[in-house]
Each structure stands twice: as C-alpha cells, then as structure tokens.
Amino acid sequence: MKKIILLLLLSTTIFAQQKRVETSIDTTKNKIGAEFKLTIKTSVDTLSKVVFPNLKNIGALEVIQSYPVDTVKNNDRYELIKKYGLTQFDSGRYVIPSIQILINKKPYQTDSIAVEVANVQVDTLKQKMYDIKDIQAANNALGDWWKYLLALIVILGIGAGIYWYLKNKQKKKIEEEVYKTPIEKATSLLNNLEKKELWQKGEIKEYYSELTDIARNYIEEAIEIPAMESTTSELILGLRAASVRKKMTLTPETIENLERVLKQADLVKFAKSKPLEYEITEDRNKIQKAILTLDNSIPVEVAVEEDTLLNEAQRQKQIALQLKKKRNNRIAVSVATVLFLLLATTFYFMVTKGFDYVKDNLIGHPSKELLEGEWVRSEYGNPSVIIKTPKVLKRTDLTKSLPKEGLALVKEMQSFVYGSLIDSFHLMVSTLKYKQEAQIDLKKSMEAYLQYMESQGAQNMIVKQEDYETREGITGLKSYGTFTRLNELTNEKDRMYYEILLFSQEGGLQQVLILHQEGDKYANEISERVLSSVELKQGGR
The missing domain is CATH 2.60.40 (Immunoglobulin-like)
Structure with missing residues (x-):
C-alpha cells in the first residue's frame, strides 16, 4: 500500500x-x-x-x-x-x-505496454435508414420457472414432513393399542420374524440380530433393566439381580439357555459364525421359551386403587412430570411455528423480490450497511480535499517508507484510508506538497500508478481515462476500469472495479482512490456519492 x-x-x-x-x-x-x-x-x-x-x-x-x-x-x-x-x-x-x-x-x-482501442466511426449519412420498431413485450413465461420449481419443492418438502410425522405417530399409536402387554408384543414379533424366512434366505446375521432384539426389548419393558444398551454379560448379571429383587421364580437353566443364545448371536454378528439349521431352530425355541418363562415368573400384583397406592409425594412428582411435558410440547409448537413463519416469509420475499433482496436484508451486506450508515463530511490533507465518506478516514504515516532522496524533496505528505487493498471495499485520500514547485504530468503519474498495480498482482486490467472537473471548476484526470486479483483468503480470483482522481495544485498532488468488487451495486452507489462530493480547497493552511 x-x-x-x-x-x-x-x-x-x-x-x-x-x-x-x-x-x-x-x-x-x-x-x-x-x-x-x-x-x-x-x-x-x-x-x-x-x-x-x-x-x-x-x-x-x-x-x-x-x-x-x-x-x-x-x-x-x-x-x-x-x-x-x-x-x-x-x-x-x-x-x-x-x-x-x-x-x-x-x-x-x-515489459507491460499500454494500448488504446477506439470505436470505428460510422458515417450514418451513407447508410440506409429504417424506422424504429415498436416496443415488443418480452416473453417472460419461462423466465420465472425457477420460482415455481422452488415453490413446488418447498410444498413437497412440507407435505413429506407432515406425512412422516403423522405416519410415525399413527404407527406408534397402533403398536400401543395392539400390544397391550410386553409378552403379546414379543410373541407377535417372533411370529413375524419366522414369516420373513431370513435365515432360509442366507441372512443369518440379520435373523439373529432381530431375534435377540425381541428378547432384549421384552426384558427391558417387562423387567425394567437396560437390556438394549447392555452387553450379554451385563444383561445376564442384571437379570439375575432383578430376579432376586423382584422375587421372580427363575431356574438357573432358563438364564443359562438365554445366555447361550445371546452369546451365539454375538458370534454370528461379530465373528461371522454360521450355525447349522437345527441350531438356529433350537436357538429360536430357547428364546421363545425363555421369554415365556420370564413372563410367568414375574409376580402378579393385586390391583388397588391408585390413590391408596401412591403417596402424596409420588402424586406430586407425576403432576410435575405432566406439567413439564406440557411445557415442552408448548415450546416445541412455538419453535416450529416461528420457524415455519420465518421460512414462509423468506420464501415469499425470494419469490416476489429475489434471492439478493433476502440475502442483503436478512443475512446482511457490508456495503449496504456502509451506504445506509451515517455519512461524514471532512477535510483531509494540504492542499485539502473536502469529501463525504461513509466512515471517518484514518490517518496513516508514509514518511518512514520514503527513501532519503525522496524524503528530501517532500515538504508535507498526508494520507487517510478506510480499509485496505485486500478488502472488498477500499477508500483513500492523499495529498503531497514538494519543497520546490514543479510541473507535474498527471498522465505519467497515473501511468506509473497503473503499472505498479499490475506488478503487485492486478491482472487483465481494463483502463479508461477522461478529464475530470469538480463543481468549482478545478480540472484533473480520472482513470477507471476493472482488473482481477487473487483473493488470499479464498484462493480464488476476484474481479475488482476501481476509480482514481488525480489533481495537481501548487506543485503538489491530490488523489482520491476507490476500490471495490465488481457488481456490488451498493459499493457503486457509495462510489458515485463519494466522488460527486469531492471539493478541493486551494491555498495552503
């Protein structure tokens, strides 16, 4: 810089x-x-x-x-x-x-070389003239096809989500109604497993996985121990402890048969063991017999009135749990409603105003925030440059970077910046006065600046120049165009737009530089507003 x-x-x-x-x-x-x-x-x-x-x-x-x-x-x-x-x-x-x-x-x-390409002048007096055609309405029937496609996808997504939710809720409700007790559920699932004929089709691993899951689910629901997430050894230990705690009439043979089948299933699932057909049949029968034996061994409690069974503390706990459940349901419904409204609003603005509108107003846009912020009018340098900017420019000291021979020629140099050359938006105002007055060639100074920009990474530069005059009648030189640069953060090439104003007064230079990404409409508005506000104050301080 x-x-x-x-x-x-x-x-x-x-x-x-x-x-x-x-x-x-x-x-x-x-x-x-x-x-x-x-x-x-x-x-x-x-x-x-x-x-x-x-x-x-x-x-x-x-x-x-x-x-x-x-x-x-x-x-x-x-x-x-x-x-x-x-x-x-x-x-x-x-x-x-x-x-x-x-x-x-x-x-x-x-070496780099500057060239100019001029328009070919056309003599319209020798050309045959035609009447201007009437304005034709553009056929935009297919131009908005993506909006309808997006609306269809959103509607299908919402419909699929509602269908999935209702289907799972209905399935769970049916299971609760059909399987009134854990033993009924286990018996029904065992019968369904046999109808699938998995092991007959060679899917032995899948068969044993479902078979043991049925047994584990039953034990977890009926005996109330964590059977699904326990290992075989942990499950057997927990079952023995529960049988003592619940006073179940279990024989050692029942637990041993169950343990044998569970270990056989572990070998099939993890060691790729392949039992024979009669062994598979025996294992299935052992599981079924173990489940029935476990169910028969559970003591039957005499039903009593709930009010006499539960003490006051238990009833209060149940009430608290119910209140918590209702509160969580209300929170879930509220969050879902807010998300739905947010998505619906976003989708509405995307369809009616486009994606850029949603991105700039909901997500945010740095250049838009600069444009709509509180602007300041300040005076910088000597001879001073009066200019309006979205932020106050910060002074930067460049005298330490000057060589001794260059510093000896300079009487005063001041520079003020916002951002840097690697940012998406950069603004700089600088002034310089020499100790001795000299005739400065603005075109050569501009040429030196552009060539150095190229040596610092600017590629595919398009340069246009024209004379510039402020509202006070002070003339200068304006250069503008585009170039590409490598973005060090994304490692991709960005297309940048620049505008430079150069003025020469009292043997010194005054410069205004604006640099931003090409296509940034908010940055374009900032650039126009800044450059239209430039005033040059003649005379020293």
Whole structure:
C-alpha cells in the first residue's frame, strides 16, 4: 500500500533495468477488431534453450495469431523473435501485462505496454435508414420457472414432513393399542420374524440380530433393566439381580439357555459364525421359551386403587412430570411455528423480490450497511480535499517508507484510508506538497500508478481515462476500469472495479482512490456519492 502511494506521488517517469528480453508493439492505438502485433526479442548463445508461452489471451486482449519464432544468427549468438497477434472488440484503454519467458529454465519478464482501442466511426449519412420498431413485450413465461420449481419443492418438502410425522405417530399409536402387554408384543414379533424366512434366505446375521432384539426389548419393558444398551454379560448379571429383587421364580437353566443364545448371536454378528439349521431352530425355541418363562415368573400384583397406592409425594412428582411435558410440547409448537413463519416469509420475499433482496436484508451486506450508515463530511490533507465518506478516514504515516532522496524533496505528505487493498471495499485520500514547485504530468503519474498495480498482482486490467472537473471548476484526470486479483483468503480470483482522481495544485498532488468488487451495486452507489462530493480547497493552511 505504502509503495503504491510512493510511486504515485513521487514518480513521473518509470526507470527500468537492463533486461535480456525486449518488448515492443507495432502501434499503441488501434480500432476495434484490428490487430496489434506484440514482438518479443531475446539474444542467446547457441546452447541456450528459450521457451515462449502458448497463450490464448494476454491480459484483456485476445491472441488471434501466434507467429512462428524467427531466428537471426549474429556471430556466435542467436536473436530469437516471437510475435503475437492481439485484438480487442471493446473500446477503451488496456494494459498488456508482463509475460514470462524461460531462458535455460530461468524466468524473465517482458515489459507491460499500454494500448488504446477506439470505436470505428460510422458515417450514418451513407447508410440506409429504417424506422424504429415498436416496443415488443418480452416473453417472460419461462423466465420465472425457477420460482415455481422452488415453490413446488418447498410444498413437497412440507407435505413429506407432515406425512412422516403423522405416519410415525399413527404407527406408534397402533403398536400401543395392539400390544397391550410386553409378552403379546414379543410373541407377535417372533411370529413375524419366522414369516420373513431370513435365515432360509442366507441372512443369518440379520435373523439373529432381530431375534435377540425381541428378547432384549421384552426384558427391558417387562423387567425394567437396560437390556438394549447392555452387553450379554451385563444383561445376564442384571437379570439375575432383578430376579432376586423382584422375587421372580427363575431356574438357573432358563438364564443359562438365554445366555447361550445371546452369546451365539454375538458370534454370528461379530465373528461371522454360521450355525447349522437345527441350531438356529433350537436357538429360536430357547428364546421363545425363555421369554415365556420370564413372563410367568414375574409376580402378579393385586390391583388397588391408585390413590391408596401412591403417596402424596409420588402424586406430586407425576403432576410435575405432566406439567413439564406440557411445557415442552408448548415450546416445541412455538419453535416450529416461528420457524415455519420465518421460512414462509423468506420464501415469499425470494419469490416476489429475489434471492439478493433476502440475502442483503436478512443475512446482511457490508456495503449496504456502509451506504445506509451515517455519512461524514471532512477535510483531509494540504492542499485539502473536502469529501463525504461513509466512515471517518484514518490517518496513516508514509514518511518512514520514503527513501532519503525522496524524503528530501517532500515538504508535507498526508494520507487517510478506510480499509485496505485486500478488502472488498477500499477508500483513500492523499495529498503531497514538494519543497520546490514543479510541473507535474498527471498522465505519467497515473501511468506509473497503473503499472505498479499490475506488478503487485492486478491482472487483465481494463483502463479508461477522461478529464475530470469538480463543481468549482478545478480540472484533473480520472482513470477507471476493472482488473482481477487473487483473493488470499479464498484462493480464488476476484474481479475488482476501481476509480482514481488525480489533481495537481501548487506543485503538489491530490488523489482520491476507490476500490471495490465488481457488481456490488451498493459499493457503486457509495462510489458515485463519494466522488460527486469531492471539493478541493486551494491555498495552503
């Protein structure tokens, strides 16, 4: 950033080092569609290897012809000449960027060159004229197809969610009604398992998994121990403890048979064991017998009135649980309602106003927030620049970055910025006064600035220039256009738009720079508002 300002404010001439690669072009001004011939020359010895790149585009110009390399022998050296035919179909000022040439695998850079493309003038007096056609209504029947598709997807999604919820609720209700007791549920599931004929189809692992799940579910519901998440050993220990606690009349044989089947199932599921057909039948019978024996061994309690069974503390606990359940249901319904309304509102605005409107107003947009914030009108530098900005610009000190010879020429330099060159929006105002008055060439200063931007990573630059005049009648130079840069955060290329104003007063320079992402409509409005507010105060302080 500091180097850019230094070159802009102190340089009117670009000094280049002697290079092994010479760059030239047949003309710097041409018409739309006409050919520029870019020539690259290098002198090497007879053993050197030179590689010229094969390019489809050089900057914003299209390569329409890559000419063969010409070789001219000069004593013990060769002069290699490579030409590229370039063209552009849009008027404006462009920069042909540096090209990398490999000489013995060592890279060398060509010089960048500025060119202009002008419109072809058309003599309308010799052209046959036609009447202007009436305005035709655009057929937009298919233009909004995505809105209807999106609405259909949302409606189908809501319908599928409601169907899934009701189906599961109905299924659970049916199960509760059909299986009034755990033993009825286990017996029914065992019969259904046999009808599937899983092990007959070779799905032994799936068969044993369902068989043991039926037994575990029964034990968990009827005997009230955590059977589903317990290992086989933990389940058997818990079952023995529960049989003592509940005074169940269980024989050791029943528990041993159940343990044997559960371990057999573990071998099938985890060790890929394959029992024989008669073993599978026996295991199924053992599970069924174990479930029936467990059910018969559970003591039957005599039904009494609930009020006499439960004491006051238990009843209060039940009431609290019911209240908590109702409260959770109300919260769930409230959250679901809010989410539905939010989605419905978002969808409505997407259909009626578009996705960008929803994104900018609900999610937020940095440039929009700047535009709609409280603007300030301030005076910066000397000779001062009066300007309106969305935020107060912060002073930055550049004197420490100046070389001694440059600092000796400067009487006063001030710079004020918002953001930086790597941000999505950047604004800078800078002024400079020399100790001795000098005639400053604004075009050369602008050229130095643009070429340095390119050397710092700006690619495919499109440059347009025009004279600029403030409301007070002070004239300057305006440069604007676009370029691409590598975003270090996303590692992708961003297309940037820039505008630069340069003024020369009292032997000094005044500059305003705005840089933002191309296509940002809010940043465009900020740029127009800032530049239209520029005032230059003549005379020192």
